[in-house]
Amino acid sequence: MAQHMPGPWKWTDNSWAISTVYDAKWNPVAECRINSDATEDNQDEFEAQKDANARLIAAAPELLEALKEARDYVRQDLKNIGPCEHDVGHCVCGILSMLRRMEEAISKAEAR
Numbered sequence: 001m002a003q004h005m006p007g008p009w010k011w012t013d014n015s016w017a018i019s020t021v022y023d024a025k026w027n028p029v030a031e032c033r034i035n036s037d038a039t040e041d042n043q044d045e046f047e048a049q050k051d052a053n054a055r056l057i058a059a060a061p062e063l064l065e066a067l068k069e070a071r072d073y074v075r076q077d078l079k080n081i082g083p084c085e086h087d088v089g090h091c092v093c094g095i096l097s098m099l100r101r102m103e104e105a106i107s108k109a110e111a112r
């Protein structure tokens, strides 16, 4: 499986219409464009949204690493705690559901 470009990633606001995300060596990773519904009247709002998109993409490698660490931590905790025993008031269903969401998000990022 291919690995994404090395982090940390950063981004720059190239213009009102385009922001670019770069890897640690300033290789371009992604370009974020302003919403095509932008007009002179709402440009500021959509420009801020474009930058928020670039910021989110630039944080992706760190978010992925942090999520994997959290997943491993929760997995280990669940191993130590054991399964749900609802009859004695011991429930980890919420943690299991959170773990599933973490694993789905990681799979989405890593295409497994």
Ligand SMILES: [Zn+2]
Pocket (backbone or CB within 6 Å): 084, 085, 086, 090, 091, 092, 093, 094
């Ligand atoms: Zn439960």
